[in-house]
Amino acid sequence: MIEQAIHARAEWAFAHIASLISRASVGYERARVLAERAGNDNQDAPCPTLLADIAELAESFDAGQAHTRDADRVESALLASDWQALGLPTPTALLAQLLASGSYSIDGTLLTWERDLEVTWYTNAYGIDGALCGRPDLAVLQRFLTDTARGIEYGPVPH
Incomplete structure (x- = not known):
């Protein structure tokens, strides 16, 4: 997880530098995607310090965790054929x-x-x-x- 956090933070730094010359949007988006992936892969871990102090990265990490938890909930309900839990008809x-x-x-x-x-x-x-x-x-x-x-x-x- 630390490697993913470092990668996301490095992208954020590159984007920040690029913002000084008006080319930051792609870098910021890439950093947010990397932070979200880190959350996807580490759904029960606290947000790494490298991401926690930048609100956008912390939110992306949390969103990744939420997405993974929801996907796990869906798969569990599908395995149990619990269509009601999914809000779907049988x-x-x-x-x-x-x-x-x-x-x-x-x-x-x-x-x-x-x-x-x-x-x-x-x-x-x-x-x-x-x-x-x-x-x-x-x-x-x-x-x-x-x-x-x-x-x-x-x-x-x-x-």
């Missing part, structure tokens, strides 16, 4: 809803089962449509819900 409930009503919205994505065409469509949060599968089935819907829990978005996204 694959069986989603399948029943799609077959009964033809649509269901999950985390900004609308799923639509079009019986006449035998296609299940998605419309992502950015209004982009795509085909998810033919007739909805449990395996495809479980994969979709797993991806959703992990923050994977379907279709083109602007970020």
Whole structure:
């Protein structure tokens, strides 16, 4: 962890020097990314002293730790098939809803089962449509819900 902290602090110093000649933004961003990675890799450690005295680096370290804790929570819930803890329907409930009503919205994505065409469509949060599968089935819907829990978005996204 100390090596990561040194690397982040060195990037910050380079960025600070670059700011004197108006070329700092990339260096500062790289330092924040390195501090966040250090937090990702050391989720239970206190913020290193090399990062703690610069608010942006300390916040990035903390954000990395929070991201890793959240990812661990999601993976634990997925292993236990605890869809409720993830705020998601079970694959069986989603399948029943799609077959009964033809649509269901999950985390900004609308799923639509079009019986006449035998296609299940998605419309992502950015209004982009795509085909998810033919007739909805449990395996495809479980994969979709797993991806959703992990923050994977379907279709083109602007970020």
